[in-house]
Amino acid sequence: MIIIGIDPGVAKLGYGVVRKIHNPKPKTQNRVRCLDYGLIQTDPSFTDGERLKKLYLGISRLINQYKPEVLAVENIYFFKNLKTAFPVSQAKGVILLAAATKKIPVYEFTPPQIKMAICGYGRAEKKQIQKMVKVLLNLKEIPRSDDAADALAVALTFSFLKSP
16 A cells, blocks of 8 residues: 655645555564655745645646555644644645545544654654654655655554554
8 A cells, every 4th residue: 555645835845655565464564665755845936826736736746656545644733823824724725636636535644643653652752753754664864854754754644543
């Protein structure tokens, strides 16, 4: 099963692509492997519409390239700054549109759900999550972008909580 995890944003949208390998043997652990991760970045000089179009095309490219069975998205349910709430909500709309166009189900997870799934503690610090993502996916290093690391954590959360 291929899962694309997304950390939504307009300036930087993090993505992480993982494959969960189901092991049918009893008492044998399923494995999750990292296929790709990175950022879709937009230029601040672009109009809002141009930025959203770039996000849509980037997500569509990922969907076409990896053919995921599901998209997992971080659901931001609390904003300290209302100015960032609207653009992130618009980015999330673009994500939902790209998935709906390809008939791919979308699952949303809150930050505490992600922290609990990855670290076993719903108030884990960002550095703890990043270290666990590195360990769980057997990466050589922690992804340099926080947004990409967060997206991998979202994909892992789906693989732990929702997938067979």
